[in-house]
Amino acid sequence: MKSDKLILSVLEWLEVRGLKLFFAVLVLLVAGDVFVPKEEGAFPGHTWAGFYAFFGFAASLLITAVAKGLSKLFIHKEEDYYD
Amino acid sequence: MIDYLNPAWVYLLGALGMPLVKKQRAAYLLAVPVVAGLFWLLLPMGNHLSFDFMGRQITMIRADALSRLFGLVFILASFAGALYGLHEKHRTNLWMAAFFYVGGSLSVVYAGDLITLFIFSELMAFSSLCLIIFEGSDKALKAGFRYILVHIFAGVCMVGGIAIHAVKTGSIAFDGLGVSDLGGQLILVGFMVNAAVPPLSAWLSDAYPEATIVGAVFLSAFTTKTAVYCLMRGFAGVELLAWMGAIMTLYGVGYAMLENDIRRLLSFHIISQVGYMVAGAGMGSHLAVNGAGAHAFTHILYKGLLFMGAGAVIHSTGLRKQTDLGGVYKFMPITMTLYMIGAFSISAFPLFSGFVSKSMIVAAAEHQHLTAIYLMLNIASAGTFLSVGLKLPYYTFFHREWRGEPVKEAPSNMLAAMVFMSVLCIGIGVFPGPLYALLPNHPVHFESYTPWHVVGSLQLLLFTGLGFFVLLRFLTPHTGVSLDTEWFYRKGFYYVGRQITSAVYYLDTVMNTLYLSGFAAVKRISKSGRWTDVNVVDGAVNEVGRFFKRTSEDARRMQSGLLRGYAFTMVVAFVLIAGYYLFGGR
Numbered sequence: 001m002k003s004d005k006l007i008l009s010v011l012e013w014l015e016v017r018g019l020k021l022f023f024a025v026l027v028l029l030v031a032g033d034v035f036v037p038k039e040e041g042a043f044p045g046h047t048w049a050g051f052y053a054f055f056g057f058a059a060s061l062l063i064t065a066v067a068k069g070l071s072k073l074f075i076h077k078e079e080d081y082y083d
Numbered sequence: 084m085i086d087y088l089n090p091a092w093v094y095l096l097g098a099l100g101m102p103l104v105k106k107q108r109a110a111y112l113l114a115v116p117v118v119a120g121l122f123w124l125l126l127p128m129g130n131h132l133s134f135d136f137m138g139r140q141i142t143m144i145r146a147d148a149l150s151r152l153f154g155l156v157f158i159l160a161s162f163a164g165a166l167y168g169l170h171e172k173h174r175t176n177l178w179m180a181a182f183f184y185v186g187g188s189l190s191v192v193y194a195g196d197l198i199t200l201f202i203f204s205e206l207m208a209f210s211s212l213c214l215i216i217f218e219g220s221d222k223a224l225k226a227g228f229r230y231i232l233v234h235i236f237a238g239v240c241m242v243g244g245i246a247i248h249a250v251k252t253g254s255i256a257f258d259g260l261g262v263s264d265l266g267g268q269l270i271l272v273g274f275m276v277n278a279a280v281p282p283l284s285a286w287l288s289d290a291y292p293e294a295t296i297v298g299a300v301f302l303s304a305f306t307t308k309t310a311v312y313c314l315m316r317g318f319a320g321v322e323l324l325a326w327m328g329a330i331m332t333l334y335g336v337g338y339a340m341l342e343n344d345i346r347r348l349l350s351f352h353i354i355s356q357v358g359y360m361v362a363g364a365g366m367g368s369h370l371a372v373n374g375a376g377a378h379a380f381t382h383i384l385y386k387g388l389l390f391m392g393a394g395a396v397i398h399s400t401g402l403r404k405q406t407d408l409g410g411v412y413k414f415m416p417i418t419m420t421l422y423m424i425g426a427f428s429i430s431a432f433p434l435f436s437g438f439v440s441k442s443m444i445v446a447a448a449e450h451q452h453l454t455a456i457y458l459m460l461n462i463a464s465a466g467t468f469l470s471v472g473l474k475l476p477y478y479t480f481f482h483r484e485w486r487g488e489p490v491k492e493a494p495s496n497m498l499a500a501m502v503f504m505s506v507l508c509i510g511i512g513v514f515p516g517p518l519y520a521l522l523p524n525h526p527v528h529f530e531s532y533t534p535w536h537v538v539g540s541l542q543l544l545l546f547t548g549l550g551f552f553v554l555l556r557f558l559t560p561h562t563g564v565s566l567d568t569e570w571f572y573r574k575g576f577y578y579v580g581r582q583i584t585s586a587v588y589y590l591d592t593v594m595n596t597l598y599l600s601g602f603a604a605v606k607r608i609s610k611s612g613r614w615t616d617v618n619v620v621d622g623a624v625n626e627v628g629r630f631f632k633r634t635s636e637d638a639r640r641m642q643s644g645l646l647r648g649y650a651f652t653m654v655v656a657f658v659l660i661a662g663y664y665l666f667g668g669r
Binding site for chain 2: 003004007008011022026027029030032033037038039042043050051052053054055056057060061063064065066067068069070071074075076077078079081082
């Protein structure tokens with residue numbers, strides 16, 4: 001099939017360039033946010049440029065910390081726990 | 084005649100006809116959803132097939148905007164599911180169960196009264212059980228058993244609630260029910276179990292990953308979303324639901340972070356995504372309810388796609404755990420790409436379907452100044468991308484070189500079904516207009532593609548991606564199980580049972596000792612007691628017998644043989660008793 005060759009070549013390209021592209025997009029998103037028109041909404045802080053960038057990063061840390069912490073505390077059991 | 088074209092019946096008849104069609108099975112499986120789609124198109128709005136049954140108004144078909152919205156997406160999902168399972172077309176039992184399940188869901192969605200709703204939700208429970216246990220393994224059988232016990236509990240809550248509600252209000256119509264009385268509350272609990280609202284949610288993540296590959300695709304679409312429909316119809320604006328929904332989104336995300344089994348991870352994200360819909364129903368505003376409906380629609384399509392992708396990997400590799408998988412992309416690049424379309428949709432990337440539906444619910448929370456709920460929903464969005472869009476594909480398709488024999492790409496019918504779903508996911512994401520036109524509350528004033536919203540969403544998602552790379556070494560999946568509320572019925576009852584057993588055993592020992600030591604004494608007493616027995620006890624029994632004989636002879640003579648007389652006596656007695664309870668008791 002042709003489509004799988006195409007997908008694999010895209011992946012190869014991404015392997016080389018993907019990381020740089022990713023960081024470029026991150027910088028652009030925050031920098032460009034300064035020019036985006038905003039409305040007042042749920043709470044004051046969220047109209048700041050780059051707020052959701054910070055939010056997304058912090059949320060991923062928070063979720064991982066809470067989930068892994070609770071898992072260590074009591075949630076995790078061996079595979080045969082219920083057998 | 085056109086009034087009776089309930090799409091549900093196409094599936095129910097289709098299921099019954101299944102054993103008769105052997106040669107043209109593939110065409111049959113695809114034709115049933117197509118005919119149902121035709122029925123969906125032709126069925127006029129309004130109540131049809133209403134009749135009086137034992138003094139209650141049964142309405143078999145109620146077609147309005149809300150039921151049409153869910154009806155359409157159920158038909159689309161069943162078509163894709165049938166296409167996905169064509170390589171297993173000869174499993175007659177499986178397909179009968181699947182079609183009864185779809186027919187049951189559609190019947191519930193089109194039901195205008197609570198009795199019809201209850202009967203068909205029971206049909207759903209038992210037919211979906213078949214989709215689990217037909218997997219054939221011992222694990223699936225046990226998970227199925229637990230699954231049906233929970234759903235029987237839900238059914239009991241519902242039937243009790245419906246009875247109380249019917250007596251109190253005199254109506255069994257299925258409209259806004261409210262939670263002011265016990266009836267409404269019990270029905271709400273029943274719906275919440277079916278929607279997998281924690282702590283009543285463990286049945287879902289327990290059973291779905293054990294189901295057949297095709298069955299899981301069907302399961303992911305119908306039970307929880309039918310419950311969402313019921314919550315939207317019956318309990319819109321119940322504040323408890325707004326909070327429970329927000330908690331659900333985080334609960335599902337948190338457990339998904341710890342999960343190793345790919346379909347169980349996706350199951351936790353059903354709970355999480357249904358949380359958005361439950362929250363939308365609970366907030367109850369026009370925008371929130373529209374959002375819940377739209378999100379149910381898009382969710383069924385992208386979650387079906389994700390389950391198809393995971394199922395395709397399991398079908399080809401025979402493996403289901405992230406710790407065993409890795410490097411599959413070389414053999415299944417198309418499956419991977421289509422899976423990622425589902426992953427981008429569930430993560431609500433702009434131009435994918437989740438973006439246009441989830442944002443309605445989040446915006447509704449903002450408009451109603453529910454800041455805590457707004458923040459919880461946004462954190463869950465980050466968590467969704469983290470595990471469905473990054474972790475699962477990373478550890479399944481990449482991460483390391485494939486360790487086993489080379490595997491094949493999924494069968495073409497599976498890929499075709501996934502392409503069908505992908506086209507819908509992107510189509511809705513790019514052109515949300517037709518979906519918005521189907522929503523229950525008109526007119527829909529909502530624009531998801533504003534510059535701020537697009538940029539904000541991309542920031543949230545891509546910086547979550549950054550977080551993923553930073554955290555990568557903490558995210559390695561591990562084997563093991565995560566404790567959930569299922570512990571109570573898988574372990575807890577066992578402990579309680581053992582305590583009860585040991586208590587009974589102890590009592591038994593004590594009693595035995597007492598009996599044995601007391602036995603000699605009893606023997607002595609009983610010897611002397613014989614005289615008493617013959618002369619006193621027997622004498623008394625005989626005397627009692629003679630008394631009743633005499634009385635009954637007298638009574639026989641008193642009988643007039645007139646029915647009227649008895650009836651009069653009964654009425655007088657009834658009035659006296661009723662009078663006592665009504666007025667005497669105060």
